Amino acid sequence: TLHDASGVTATTGAGSVDIAATQDGQFLYEEANGAGEIDEFHVNADGSLSLLGTVAGLGAVTAGVGAEGLAVS
DSSP states (O other): OOSSTTSOSOOOOSSEEEEEEOTTSSEEEEEETTTTEEEEEEEOTTSOEEEEEEEOOSOOOBTTBSOOOOOOO
């Protein structure tokens, strides 16, 4: 079922290419290589997401060049 009527629980930067959660399921990270950033979320008990912050300045992917992939432990 949808958490929110709109189906949107959180928004991310442009060009989302990868997403990963910590093993305990408490944190979610999303790589937006179009924006050149990683968005950090806390996964709340009800499944909703709270934006914790954004790591910017990674360089947006242009002409196939830039960061690709995300690993979380």
